[in-house]
Amino acid sequence: MGSNLITAENLAAGYRDKTVWQDANFAFGRGEFIAVIGPNGAGKTTLFRMLLGLQAPLNGSLEIFDAPPRRGNPRIGYVPQRHIIDSDTNVECLELVRLGLSGKKWGFNPFSHGDHDAAVLALEGVGASELAHRPLGVLSGGELQRIFLAEALVSKPDILLLDEPLSNLDLRRETDLLHQINSVVRTRGVTALLIAHNINPLLPHLDKVMYIANGKVATGKPSEVLTSESLTALYGVQVEVLRDPHGNVAIIGVEEHHGDMV
Amino acid sequence: MTFCPTGFSPNIFYDLQNIWCYEFMRNAFETGTIIAIIAGVTGYFVVLRRSAFVAHAFSEIGFAGASGAILLGIEPIAGLLAGSLLGGLTIAALGRRATNRDTQIGIVLAFTLGLGLLFISLYKSFATAAISILFGEILGISTSDVDLTLVAGAGILIAVGFLYRPLLFASLDEDVAEAKGMPMLFLGTSFMLVVAVAVSFAVQVTGVLLIFSLMVTPAATAQYLSRRPGTAIALSVGIALMATWAGLFVGFYTIYPVSFFITAIAFSLYILVRLARYGIRPKMATQVSKRK
DSSP, X not given: OTTEEEEEEEEEEEETTEEEEEEEEEEEETTOEEEEEOOTTSSHHHHHHHHTTSSOOSEEEEEETTBOOOTTOTTEEEEOOOOOOOTTOOOBHHHHHHHXXXXXXXXXXXTOHXXXXXXXXXXXXXXXXXXXXXXXXXXXXXXXXXXXXXXXXXXXXXXXEEESTTTTOOHHHHHHHHHHHHHXXXXXXXXXXXXXXXXXXXXXXXXXXXXEETTEEEEEOHHHHSSHHHHHHHHSSOOEEEEOTTSOEEEESSGGGTTSOO | OOOOOOOOOSOHHHHHHHHHHSHHHXXXXXXXXXXXXXXXXXXHHHHHTTOHHHHHHHHHHHHHHXXXXXXXXXXXXXXXXXXXXXXXXXXXXXXXXXXXXXXHXXXXXXXXXXXXXXXXXXXXXXXHHHHHHHHOOGGGOOHHHHHHHHHHHHHHHHHHHHHHHHHHHHHHOHHHHHHTTOOHXXXXXXXXXXXXXXXXXXXXXXXXXXXXXXXXXHHHHHHHHOSSHHHHHHHHHHHHHHHHHHHHHHHXXXXXXXXXXXXXXXXXXXXXXXXXXXXXXXXXXXXHHHTO
């Protein structure tokens, strides 16, 4: 397995009384950009929770860095699905980014130059230097996502888990943020998994796609996974993948039954 | 017994000499100073975590404890501590989002306040005790109370210093902090207990009902003044000290209660800062209100 950062064999996810998905096999290497798509409730966030060690696999094996996931692994950066920070929060962005690095340490050390410099660099890395001293509470959705990204990157992780960073963003901000994430993935060799609702804006950047729906998981290159044949074979019902002349795709046939087992 | 002059003069040094001539005023200044510091520090996190209502609940649960203690003939502070620590543990045990359970907390604190009333009425000969617990009695603090407050204050500062970064992180970004494997239940419980102890001692100065004036108002004012937590905490302490010292000073020369002056000064500073900020940055103010 050596070269892969994440490996899953016959992996099943869910809770004691309910399997969300099963029989998933995938392997992701260093520096890969992977989109995780699928309907609401299909188990995309559950995958992240397992990778973070917050939830155990129901079945099968899941390995990160050739070991089972463990909670608090500093080599994983995580941006949870969130809306906005309370608009009354008058704390500068730099502080949150700095806490991304040293927030776990006990004791009082607010003036560490090392932390400060790392936080400034992380903000630069996501093109958000000008936001450093702005209060968190007044940022727009796109600006906040950059700060969260810097917060996740400041500890120089090898894996980045981004849960719907593009929701609530308009088209231009969505494109900007995606370019930023893509450049982080390429320049730092980070393996990024990004949960999204719409695959289309991601397609130019992706190495792999993970399609989770109806209790099953399809993983591979977008051109291989997102075809009528492969999805129909996986789900056993007729699935249509439509493409427009610009290369945008639409998946039809599985989403009506989302949440149910096939 | 030494002779202590009482008249007010425009010379503040002469006045302070007069005031500190009295042992009860020295005790009041010493206790007030310690409490302003711990209330300013813990208050910052109370405001940041939106736990102001919880802090208030502690003080009212503490009221039942204190009046119960008086009924049993024990030191009121023991009852206050027992009541608010019990309240803190209960709220922490209810779960991480418990601080937002306004309804449940309100129901419990109304009941405990009623319980306190019952205890006080059972102990008829000591009705003034109720007033002093409800509104504070900083002028009646003994030298041994000062020592106890100093020990508790030092303990609180050490605890907050130890918890500082994880607590700040968990307060700003709970989801990421939890995913990073930080002990959220331990953090939440420790913080609740620190606040419970801080509230119990602060009640000596402000009373149960006016606890906001030191635990919340200075910290809320400071958060408008600085975006850096360290600076904001220092400012919060500074404002709490200013309100306490000025309140004691004015209270000494008038017949009105010290607690009133402390609350009035803290409130005036808050209003001033909000007005000033609104004047300086009207653009940002509208941006903030739009996003609510």
